Amino acid sequence: MKRNTLSFVVSMVAVGAAALAVAETSTIRPVPFTSVHIDDVFWAPRLETNHQVTVPYCFEKCQQTGRISNFAKAGGLQEGQFEGIYFNDSDLYKVIEGAAYSLQNRPDPELEAYVDDVIDQIAAAQWPDGYLYTYYSIPRQPEKRWTNLAAMHELYCAGHFFEAAAAYYQATGKRKILDVAVRLADHIDSVFGPNKRYDVPGHEEIEIGLVRLYRVTGRQRYLDLAKFFLDERGNAAHRETLYGLYCQDHLPVTQQSRAVGHAVRAGYLYCGMADMAALVGDAAYVAAIDRLWDDVLTGKTYLTGGIGARHGGEAFGEAYELPNESAYNETCAAIANAMWNHRLFLLHGHARYIDVLERIIYNGFLSGVALEGNRFFYPNPLASDGGYERSPWFGCACCPVNIVRFVPSIPGYVFAAGDRTAYINLYVGGAGTVRLARGSVRLEQKTRYPWDGRVAIRVEPHGDREFAIALRIPGWARDEAVPSDLYRFLSPSDEQAVVRLNGQKQPFELEGGYVVLRRSWVDGDVIELELPMPIRRVLAHPSVQADLGRVALQRGPMVYCFEEADNGPKFDHLLLGDDAPFKAEHRAEVLGGVTVLVGTAAACATREDGTIHEEARTITAIPYYAWAHRGAGAMRVWLPRMEGAVRPLPAPTIASKSKVSTSFLSDVGNNRLTGVNDQIVPRSSNDKDVVHLHWWPHKGTTEWVQYDFAEPATVRRVKVYWFDDTGEGECRVPASWRLLYRDGDAWKPVRAQGPYGVAKDTLNEVVFEPVRTDGLRMEVTCREGFSTGVKEWIVE
Numbered sequence: 001m002k003r004n005t006l007s008f009v010v011s012m013v014a015v016g017a018a019a020l021a022v023a024e025t026s027t028i029r030p031v032p033f034t035s036v037h038i039d040d041v042f043w044a045p046r047l048e049t050n051h052q053v054t055v056p057y058c059f060e061k062c063q064q065t066g067r068i069s070n071f072a073k074a075g076g077l078q079e080g081q082f083e084g085i086y087f088n089d090s091d092l093y094k095v096i097e098g099a100a101y102s103l104q105n106r107p108d109p110e111l112e113a114y115v116d117d118v119i120d121q122i123a124a125a126q127w128p129d130g131y132l133y134t135y136y137s138i139p140r141q142p143e144k145r146w147t148n149l150a151a152m153h154e155l156y157c158a159g160h161f162f163e164a165a166a167a168y169y170q171a172t173g174k175r176k177i178l179d180v181a182v183r184l185a186d187h188i189d190s191v192f193g194p195n196k197r198y199d200v201p202g203h204e205e206i207e208i209g210l211v212r213l214y215r216v217t218g219r220q221r222y223l224d225l226a227k228f229f230l231d232e233r234g235n236a237a238h239r240e241t242l243y244g245l246y247c248q249d250h251l252p253v254t255q256q257s258r259a260v261g262h263a264v265r266a267g268y269l270y271c272g273m274a275d276m277a278a279l280v281g282d283a284a285y286v287a288a289i290d291r292l293w294d295d296v297l298t299g300k301t302y303l304t305g306g307i308g309a310r311h312g313g314e315a316f317g318e319a320y321e322l323p324n325e326s327a328y329n330e331t332c333a334a335i336a337n338a339m340w341n342h343r344l345f346l347l348h349g350h351a352r353y354i355d356v357l358e359r360i361i362y363n364g365f366l367s368g369v370a371l372e373g374n375r376f377f378y379p380n381p382l383a384s385d386g387g388y389e390r391s392p393w394f395g396c397a398c399c400p401v402n403i404v405r406f407v408p409s410i411p412g413y414v415f416a417a418g419d420r421t422a423y424i425n426l427y428v429g430g431a432g433t434v435r436l437a438r439g440s441v442r443l444e445q446k447t448r449y450p451w452d453g454r455v456a457i458r459v460e461p462h463g464d465r466e467f468a469i470a471l472r473i474p475g476w477a478r479d480e481a482v483p484s485d486l487y488r489f490l491s492p493s494d495e496q497a498v499v500r501l502n503g504q505k506q507p508f509e510l511e512g513g514y515v516v517l518r519r520s521w522v523d524g525d526v527i528e529l530e531l532p533m534p535i536r537r538v539l540a541h542p543s544v545q546a547d548l549g550r551v552a553l554q555r556g557p558m559v560y561c562f563e564e565a566d567n568g569p570k571f572d573h574l575l576l577g578d579d580a581p582f583k584a585e586h587r588a589e590v591l592g593g594v595t596v597l598v599g600t601a602a603a604c605a606t607r608e609d610g611t612i613h614e615e616a617r618t619i620t621a622i623p624y625y626a627w628a629h630r631g632a633g634a635m636r637v638w639l640p641r642m643e644g645a646v647r648p649l650p651a652p653t654i655a656s657k658s659k660v661s662t663s664f665l666s667d668v669g670n671n672r673l674t675g676v677n678d679q680i681v682p683r684s685s686n687d688k689d690v691v692h693l694h695w696w697p698h699k700g701t702t703e704w705v706q707y708d709f710a711e712p713a714t715v716r717r718v719k720v721y722w723f724d725d726t727g728e729g730e731c732r733v734p735a736s737w738r739l740l741y742r743d744g745d746a747w748k749p750v751r752a753q754g755p756y757g758v759a760k761d762t763l764n765e766v767v768f769e770p771v772r773t774d775g776l777r778m779e780v781t782c783r784e785g786f787s788t789g790v791k792e793w794i795v796e
């Protein structure tokens with residue numbers, strides 16, 4: 001493969017590499033993924049899938065959806081209208097960045113030729129003055145450029161383009177894309193800056209991109225421009241209207257202390273601030289991102305490492321606002337959070353940031369992509385009542401294309417380099433070379449991590465042999481669930497980490513979360529690390545309402561969940577006692593090979609006489625990242641641990657014992673036959689945590705849903721809770737309905753003693769002259785132009 005001379009030392013900033021072109025004030029440097037070769041049971045297959053499946057798949061999707069032809073149209077190479085969303089350019093850029101990393105890991109002339117062709121189309125779309133943004137280019141509309149920075153994402157797209165350009169140039173040595181990037185950056189620099197236009201983008205990203213371009217080109221003006229965009233954010237001195245909390249544009253960045261607004265934007269902003277801190281050594285930036293990190297870790301991080309609790313605004317919630325079912329946890333936010341924590345590690349050299357990063361990459365990030373590499377999560381909730389699955393693509397496709405570029409960068413997080421210290425941050429089978437101030441060291445890891453905590457590290461020094469090797473002892477291996485009091489282990493472990501050097505046990509005291517071994521190293525020295533992996537019970541801070549009285553399981557870095565495929569569809573009646581035994585079992589044939597946890601819970605049910613009955617049940621937990629591969633089923637990370645949190649199954653009813661059938665069942669959305677008789681009354685007609693039966697996309701039709709009773713019964717009353725998603729979808733309460741009972745082979749209407757109600761957000765009760773029957777049918781007529789559905793149907 002062709003590679004320019006800089007490519008080994010200048011690499012992806014996110015996994016970072018120091019550039020020779022510029023001076024960094026940070027003393028710890030990343031070891032770029034190009035210096036690391038992964039050969040293990042866990043990540044190697046994922047890198048392979050990303051290269052073989054996800055990269056070509058995302059290019060194909062970009063092609064199908066007009067994301068590529070938009071450039072050809074903008075460049076006059078093709079006729080046609082703009083297709084898609086106004087920020088779609090950025091998606092293609094991210095796939096190019098991912099392809100560049102893939103090419104750096106392994107040559108692929110076919111892929112490279114394809115990307116070269118795409119770059120030709122991008123270059124054609126660039127205006128003579130350097131402007132590049134297809135949405136305003138088909139046809140070219142100069143009067144619209146830079147008119148709506150809050151919403152139109154021109155600068156956001158430019159930021160991703162700079163990242164892609166830097167990556168592709170480094171991977172191939174080809175300058176064409178870098179030249180386009182430089183022209184675009186020069187153009188932006190001619191518009192914005194001191195004594196030019198004062199404004200900031202609504203969506204951060206250009207800050208990271210400009211720093212990256214600076215690191216590759218050494219051009220100071222790009223660094224200055226990045227600093228300008230950072231310093232003008234939230235700064236009312238030069239701007240009449242600030243864009244507010246949603247865009248972190250409410251206070252100057254160095255005065256911010258609370259993580260607010262759109263979580264991906266925030267994450268990219270904090271990365272930009274960390275980059276700037278590393279390059280210009282500004283203590284005010286460091287102090288601000290340290291405060292923000294404390295805020296995120298204190299009350300805004302899920303056990304999976306996910307951030308951004310709210311769907312509304314894709315935003316951070318208040319402290320401790322961490323709902324499970326409705327958790328947003330965008331995959332992009334997990335990526336931004338990982339990139340930010342890595343940058344904080346480089347600034348501070350403390351292992352706690354890698355603890356967070358590890359939690360993210362094994363849990364809240366990895367759930368975002370299916371094992372097959374071509375299905376994706378956008379939100380990553382910690383509970384589901386079924387009906388939620390990974391999607392092949394999204395109209396707004398930021399997440400799949402972010403996964404494409406993040407997966408191949410993961411080897412870059414394994415090691416780091418101080419002047420005289422080689423850091424081992426992640427335990428991953430394979431080898432890497434860490435360059436120190438005088439010489440280098442090759443470190444080869446053999447391990448079955450994350451399933452097994454034993455790691456053997458072979459040391460091969462080159463040059464100066466006097467240096468330190470710092471082994472990260474993960475928080476989970478020293479009784480610290482997270483580096484804050486947001487989560488804690490229920491009880492301490494009596495098993496401690498053990499370090500051996502050439503067979504000799506080494507006493508140690510941790511330094512910043514590391515065991516630091518200082519000596520004169522000899523080729524063939526072997527360090528053995530044993531990180532015990534008992535199954536840990538995790539509790540959340542009592543202020544987290546959603547997890548009150550609940551417990552989660554963790555083993556090593558893996559957060560576990562319970563899924564319907566192993567345990568059935570209901571969970572909240574399962575009581576996971578503190579003493580209930582669990583054991584770990586590795587199952588090579590399940591979900592690509594996972595260690596599952598098998599144990600016992602008490603299943604609680606209400607008898608018909610009202611008493612509660614408990615019964616021991618075997619339950620199985622799988623790693624959280626691996627859920628939703630066996631159909632759309634219910635899932636829980638947190639199970640009840642206390643009597644107050646458990647909800648015993650209600651006593652069986654005529655409805656719950658009935659067989660349900662319907663006129664039409666589509667497989668779209670939160671749609672299930674069992675929704676109508678699951679004995680869960682929703683909080684509203686659009687309660688997303690409660691499944692339902694709907695007839696969409698049938699509109700204006702008459703449909704039916706039917707109960708076949710387990711045995712004949714005399715019934716006199718029904719209650720119906722309608723599904724209605726006004727404001728989001730096309731389901732409304734129905735126009736009308738009636739109730740029929742089975743008499744022999746015939747369906748006859750009951751004699752209702754009042755109207756058939758169609759009220760929203762409540763149970764509609766109908767009392768009728770008692771009938772003895774073995775079945776009831778509701779006949780429902782949809783409103784004209786709308787569909788409808790049933791959340792719950794009670795029979796008495």
Ligand SMILES: [Zn+2]
Pocket residue numbers: 330331332333378397398399400402
């Ligand atoms: Zn996203």
